[in-house]
Amino acid sequence: MFQGSIVALVTPMHADGSLDVDNLRRLVEFHIEQGTDAIVAMGTTGESATLNEKEHCQVIRYVVDMVAGRIPVIAGTGANSTTEAIDLTRCAAEAGADACLLVTPYYNKPTQEGLVLHYKAIAAAVDIPQILYNVPGRTACNMLPETVAKLKDVSNIIGVKDATGDMQVGQQLIDLSDDNFAVYSGDDATSCELILMGAKGSISVTANVAPKKLHQMCKKALAGDAAGAHAIDANLQALHRDLFIQSSPIPVKWAVHELGLIEKGIRLPLTWLSQDCEQQVRKAMADANLN
Numbered sequence: 001m002f003q004g005s006i007v008a009l010v011t012p013m014h015a016d017g018s019l020d021v022d023n024l025r026r027l028v029e030f031h032i033e034q035g036t037d038a039i040v041a042m043g044t045t046g047e048s049a050t051l052n053e054k055e056h057c058q059v060i061r062y063v064v065d066m067v068a069g070r071i072p073v074i075a076g077t078g079a080n081s082t083t084e085a086i087d088l089t090r091c092a093a094e095a096g097a098d099a100c101l102l103v104t105p106y107y108n109k110p111t112q113e114g115l116v117l118h119y120k121a122i123a124a125a126v127d128i129p130q131i132l133y134n135v136p137g138r139t140a141c142n143m144l145p146e147t148v149a150k151l152k153d154v155s156n157i158i159g160v161k162d163a164t165g166d167m168q169v170g171q172q173l174i175d176l177s178d179d180n181f182a183v184y185s186g187d188d189a190t191s192c193e194l195i196l197m198g199a200k201g202s203i204s205v206t207a208n209v210a211p212k213k214l215h216q217m218c219k220k221a222l223a224g225d226a227a228g229a230h231a232i233d234a235n236l237q238a239l240h241r242d243l244f245i246q247s248s249p250i251p252v253k254w255a256v257h258e259l260g261l262i263e264k265g266i267r268l269p270l271t272w273l274s275q276d277c278e279q280q281v282r283k284a285m286a287d288a289n290l291n
Helices: 019-033 053-065 083-093 112-125 144-149 167-176 188-197 211-220 227-233 237-242 250-258 276-289
Strands: 003-009 038-041 073-076 098-105 130-134 157-162 184-185 201-204
Touching: 003 211, 019 053, 019 211, 038 053, 038 188, 038 250, 053 073, 073 083, 083 098, 083 112, 112 130, 112 144, 112 201, 130 144, 144 167, 157 167, 157 227, 167 184, 184 188, 188 211, 188 237, 201 211, 211 227, 237 276, 250 276
Parallel strands: 003 038, 003 201, 038 073, 073 098, 098 130, 130 157, 157 184, 184 201
Antiparallel strands: none
16 A cells, blocks of 8 residues: 655656656655655646657656656556556556556546446556546546445555545545555645545645655654644645646646746646746745745
8 A cells, every 4th residue: 555645746848848857857856855655657747638648658667767666656547548548557567657546537427337347447457556536626527436436346446546625525435445445635735634534645736846744744644643734734725725726737837847846848738837826826835935
């Protein structure tokens, strides 16, 4: 099982949108040094939707090689085509990723039965630990807890990332969890509470810019230290909010650039953070003592 602060890593790019491998290596070293517990490569925050399949697999291989076994690497391999998701998951397994994170098929609006069949097909095709991922605000597809219950006993489906921010849904998922199936928060604003309720960690956007603080918060929450976890999280709430002032990962890439860690690069149709939003994100970073 994976636990703690799991960064949904941004993908560094040059100004022309091409991949920036040197700064990718720099980010990997930064996160290991800062105490990040695991890395998600090619999740939504990594701009998986704007990279082609070859690039997607390249980034996963780069991160696995750069990490070199020091912390776990989870590869984002979800797609709205089951065959494409299988291909990406197979690529991640061949690259040596420790697990895969599979977002619900977006845009298609599959039925709950379709979700069950989709995930069972991927699990049967590729023998690697797999984490379900529900983020209906981005996919227009909501995977119900009852559907998760039908998938949790598939041997290589080991958890679910819940990004609904709905604590009632979170509790229902935690009630399903056991030694072989974990719940992870995918909503930074509520991750502290969800871990205190029994989730095993946070797959976090905020961890891109505040990795040490996210690691410490998760560690305290996992130990049941509610007061200590809340004290750290309180300083991060503005950041949790303002890193979504425009569509993610627009604000977080700007913030990572502001820290001097990456170039000013993002891929269309995403655009760089609007100037009228910069001051709000900068203030949130200052509130978290990051700049």
